[in-house]
Amino acid sequence: MSGDHRNPDYQVNSGSKTNDSHKHKDKHKDKEHRHKDHKKDKEREKAKHSISEHREGRDSEKKLRDKEKEKLKHSNGSSDKHREKQKEKRRDEKVKPIHIDKPKRENENGYAREKSPPPIKSEPDDNGFDPSPKQKPTKRERDDEEFDCKPKKVKKEDEKKAKKRRQDYDDEEEEEDIKPKKKTRVKKGMEGKKPKKEEEEKWKWWEEERATDGSKWRFLEHKGPVFALPYEPLPLHVRFFCDGKQIKLSTPAEEVATFFAKMLDHEYTTKDIFRKNFFKDWRKEMTPEEKSKITDLNKCNFNEMSEHFKAQSEARKQMSKDEKLKIKEENERILQEYGFCLMDNHKERIGNFRIEPPGLFRGRGDHPKMGMLKRRIRPEDIIINCSKDSKHPKPPAGTRWKELRHDNKVTWLVSWTENIQGSIKYIMLNPSSRIKGEKDWQKYETARRLKKCVERLRAQYRDDWKSKEMRIRQRAVALYFIDKLALRAGNEKEEGETADTVGCCSLRVEHINLYPKMDDQEYVVEFDFLGKDSIRYYNKIPVEKRAFKNLQLFLENKQPEDDLFDRLNTSILNKHLQELMDGLTAKVFRTYNASITLQQQLKALTSPDDNLPGKILSYNRANRAVAVLCNHQRAPPKTFEKSMQNLQTKIDDKQKQLATSRKQLKTAKADHKASHDEKSKKAVDTKRKTVQRIEEQLMNLQMQATDREENKQIALGTSKLNYLDPRISVAWCKKWEISIEKVYNKTQREKFAWAIDMAEDDFEF
DNA sequence: GTTAGTACTTAGTAGGCCGCTT
DNA sequence: AAGCGGCCTACTAAGTACTAAC
DSSP states (O other): HHHSSSOHHHHHHHHHGGGGGGGGGGTTGGGGGGTTOSSSHHHHHHHHHHHHHHHHOOOOHHHHHHHHHHHHHTTTTHHHHHHHHHHHHHHOOOOOOOOOOOOOOOOSOOOOOSSSSOOOOOOOOSSSSSOOOOOOSSSHHHHHHHOOOOSOOOHHHHHHHHHHHHHHHHHHOOSSSOOOHHHHHHHHHTTHHHHHHHHHSSOOOOGGGOOOOOOOOSEEOOOOOOOOOOOOOOTTTTTEETTEEEOOOOOHHHHHHHHHHEEEEEESGGGGHHHHHHHHHHHOOOOOOHHHHHGOOOOOOOOHHHHHHHHHHHHHTTTOHHHHHHHHHHHHHHHHHHHHETTTEEEEEOOBBOOOOOOOOOSSSSSSSTEEEEOOGGGGGGEEEOOTHHHHHHHOOOOOOOOEOOOOTOOOOOEEOTTTTOOEEEEEETTSSSSHHHHHHHHHHHHHHHHHHHHHHHHHHHHTTOOSSSSHHHHHHHHHHHHOOOOOOOOOTTTTSSOOOOOSOOGGGGGEEEEEEEEEEEEEEEEEOOOOOGGGEEEEEEOOOHHHHHHHHHTTTTOSSSBTTTTTOHHHHHHEEEHHSSOOOHHHHHHHHHHHHHHHHHHHHTTTTTHHHHHHHHHHHHHHHHHHHHHOOOOOOTTTHHHHHHHHHHHHHHHHHHHHHHHHHHHHHHHHHHHHOOHHHHHHHHHHHHHHHHHHHHHHHHHHHHHHHTTTBBBHHHHHHTTSSHHHHHHHHTTTTOOGGOOOOOHHHHHHOOOOOEEEOOOOO
16 A cells, blocks of 8 residues: 555646646746746746646736745845744744544545545565565664675685776776777677676676675775866957956956856846856956956956857867867776776776866856856865775876875765855765665665555654644654655755755745645645755645644744744654664655655556557656656756657658558458459558558557657656666566666666666566 | 754756767 | 757756764
8 A cells, every 4th residue: 555645647647738838838937037047947937837737727826926025025034033033932832732623534545535546556565575674773784684685706706806807897898889899809709708798797796795884995096086177268369348448357367257258148147146146256366457447247248258169169069070089089088097996896987087167156046156156176175085005196296185085984085175055075986886886775775664664654643643742743744745745855954055945844834825625625735835956846735634734733823934844854854764764764755655656657557468669658657657756857858849740740651651551451452352362362461561560650659759748847867867766677677578778778777787687577666 | 952064865957979861 | 971859978056864063
């Protein structure tokens, strides 16, 4: 019963319903500037809103405008104090005994549901596959026990293999894109046994023992980061004007000016905050003389610079093949030199080995710091982390590192502090690495443990809705949202430092509306807030009566800008969750619900009779259900309409072709009836086959069209990469004899190598 | 319990790349 | 060979979670 409380139908269909979105596209215009500013964003905003509207009907324009006003009020800074006061005031209040009606009949799982299709059964029982045994006291140990990885290799062997790997490096690298020279070598070297060799050569870290002492590695050697290219001053003919007068800028000021010039086409350079932040930071780079001359950004003319860069990028496109190849080879060389490290005897790919270049900060949504100068990172800003006994990376000539440390309790190789938020940035390994893979695997094992006790937890939080204590009720309702709607935890954030976004625990009164009755539904909660990346979450959903009554209680005597859950934050919630299940945190629910939904949807949607494209469509639809659940949106591709049209043309052509073929078949049949000879019979057979083939082609095209249409503004990648236990997909592929390439591209296959290797067709999440 | 700091995961997008068509 | 379109990757922002110190 676990996880079956959502409405799969709505999820699957919501994408396909969006094609009439244009009807509503103007509705929320007034809200747009809140978080999106360039053209694309606008497009997407419309689309997003149309999704929302499809989910639950109309939305009132006025309400949004009101909200807008409140937002403004809110942003003047006084409301925070107000919120604090509100909190203070209620801190000691006890929950008043409130009258709570006997719950009406609910679904067996306790989730009131309306208009839902029959739930898909899931089996929460153990299936013998789950490798996680009983719990252990400490976290580290628990993590280790989660894994059923018997050490199948002794260490010596492992090291030998690793050494060989290092030597053989060229052979195993990039085995997928077989370059001609490699092919020859392969042929010469191993007589066509390549596939087998490939398998043997890949390091199966998941078959090895893991450290139990909290250390992340024993040996780490790397070459340090690649720095951004130094600034190249503009040629003299590219001029800059201020107030009509040409000014030759000093190099530092010029560099910052070019950052702005490169962005001129983006709408955000017209935004006040962006311009203000940029100008302030730009002036810091100016000489006193420049400072005195350049006092107003509006009088600055960057056109020549902008043109210069456009011409430059045009020239880059027009480069000859040779030149392009040269650049490619150079990049490859850098990748080979800096893109890998040696960790515990294995060469591992580094994720991001380049230091972020300087530029203007562009946060997502309505970011108060947009336009600020992201400064250039120098070796003196860099902390290097590696083994003491490794060959330490050398700083560029004449420079030194900020620090060299040897901390094997962390996974990063390089770090620096970024100047916009003052946060630390890291260079870490690629998702295909052992260190990331183990963690990923562990994440899904934790989610599977949640599966085993989720019903208990659900019963518990429902019970807590009746608690005498306000904080417990709030905790329980928040958890209900996290579980039912897959909301993020919602950490507190510093106001004014980032865009105003929220998650579950940080929801404010203004983000929800309660409707005791709405159309044919009862106890409907309407959510409307900006979540991570300022992506709008909009949903109207019936909730259980008791939860609804609690929400009404939470709202009493509060202002729109007050916290909905004023007695709750993520650390309280997670502390509680930790007590319920070892290793449980709020985000595990998202992983669990995403994965269980995929598994259920795959079961429900895959039909044995479907052909390959049909099965792929089912897979994508199951994936889509998860993406909708997790609110993973994307901007509709720029070329969406056009590519849809092209596909439609193809379909039309195919239809015509089919009609013709059918006619021909008919004729052939008639001929055969008349003549009854062998030749005409053969003709009929041929024609029949042609018709069948064309029919199938047509179906496939139509399926493709459906898939694409449904996918217009839903991003599948995020859930596939971060929320769906890959073993579910692998098992599905094995069960239906579909090659894994149809579901995972090369990168994804590398990341999920562990799952591809270990999951059988009977894997159950 | 609050806050600051750190480490790591999750997120959407721009633009490059690559294969296909014309 | 050029242009197109879609996929993929690199990039980096923005989350979550945890720890330690007060």
